Amino acid sequence: MTIFEAYNSTKKQLEAAGLEDYVFEAKQIIKHITGLSNTEILMRYTTPLTLYQQNNLTAIIKQRIARYPLQYIFGSWGFYGRNYKVGPGVLTPRADTETVIDVALKYLKDKSAPEILDLCSGSGCIGITLAAECSSSRVTLVEKYEEALRYARENSLLNGTENVTCLQGDIYESVAADKKYDLIVSNPPYIPADEMETVSPETKYEPETALYGGEDGLTFYRAITQNYKNSLKKGGMMLFEVGIGESEAVCKILEISGFENIGCEKDLNGIQRVVFGTVKNI
Ligand SMILES: C[S@@+](CC[C@H](N)C(=O)[O-])C[C@H]1O[C@@H](n2cnc3c(N)ncnc32)[C@H](O)[C@@H]1O
Structure with missing residues (x-):
């Protein structure tokens, strides 16, 4: 899964879970799991996520669907x-x-x-x-x-x-x-x-x-x-x-x-x- 696919999939899942700020949150989550800035993400959107990043993403989405605060997830x-x-x-x-x-x-x-x-x-x-x-x-x-x-x-x-x-x-x-x-x-x-x-x-x-x-x-x-x-x-x-x-x-x-x-x-x-x-x- 590429960074771009991960972003779209995150957005969709958060929207389906009824999260109001799903676009903002999806961006923040992708930045968090990749450690990349907005500009770096734009430049590397076809780069595949590592297995570790994918697992991390799955865990974060699960926590957000349970409405655990994004701020607590990021620390x-x-x-x-x-x-x-x-x-x-x-x-x-x-x-x-x-x-x-x-x-x-x-x-x-x-x-x-x-x-x-x-x-x-x-x-x-x-x-x-x-x-x-x-x-x-x-x-x-x-x-x-x-x-x-x-x-x-x-x-x-x-x-x-x-x-x-x-x-x-x-x-x-x-x-x-x-x-x-x-x-x-x-x-x-x-x-x-x-x-x-x-x-x-x-x-x-x-x-x-x-x-x-x-x-x-x-x-x-x-x-x-x-x-x-x-x-x-x-x-x-x-x-x-x-x-x-x-x-x-x-x-x-x-x-x-x-x-x-x-x-x-x-x-x-x-x-x-x-x-x-x-x-x-x-
Ligand atoms: C609404 S939070 C505000 C925290 C921080 N000032 C902020 O703006 O994010 C209120 C804080 O008051 C603390 N608190 C509650 N009762 C208190 C008390 N009797 N004396 C001192 N602090 C108290 C809570 O633990 C909490 O951290």
Whole structure:
């Protein structure tokens, strides 16, 4: 079977299994099993796959038909132009979360040596990206679960961010709240109880502890705002990723807590995805 035949066959099988992004996924899978770039694939599309590559392809297609996440199969995924190790026990970085980075970098633009706290850090994709993009910053990651924190440590090494400190801790116990930060950022678990059953089959393989945000999905926003508001420097920013339809309620949480300059930002799909506010600058 040639590379071209393998690509077509993969596409067909994924489409028949009802996978929405079957074209994108087929390309990614062929790149993964051959180790070739897009251009190399175009130049060598008549090259036959080795037996090892064919067996690997068959196994991957089988896993995808069972809706095992492509990110877990590959063991790593791209986020804001860098690679992050992922696997069972950690949420895979989402493209939507890149909006959090855009808003954070805009805010950090004029700050020298900013202190940043990333709560509920998972793979570390938010904090590590900020540490890499803003090399004068010092970034603290807080994650409750060891399995996820292991990925964050590995990802920090992989991306060479020596300005990152990884802490295991619970945001409900105000871990790391004893310092003052320019920016506190979090993409916490935010799925409400009534939506937990309707998440995609792939998301069901991800840890429930990374997804469930309490009965109304807002429990973490209330706790983080309450426990960490006093950990911001004057004029410091609290910045959240929020779930679909949660932006108004999260703005309200910030407003009730006395934040000002409250605002929202849409992701690339036009969904209100980010909510932020600053503490008074006096
Ligand atoms: C939605 S995931 C976000 C991960 C990462 N920030 C990202 O954007 O991909 C939420 C993370 O919060 C962690 N978490 C859940 N409860 C926590 C708690 N009480 N304290 C700290 N982290 C917690 C989960 O393990 C998970 O890694």
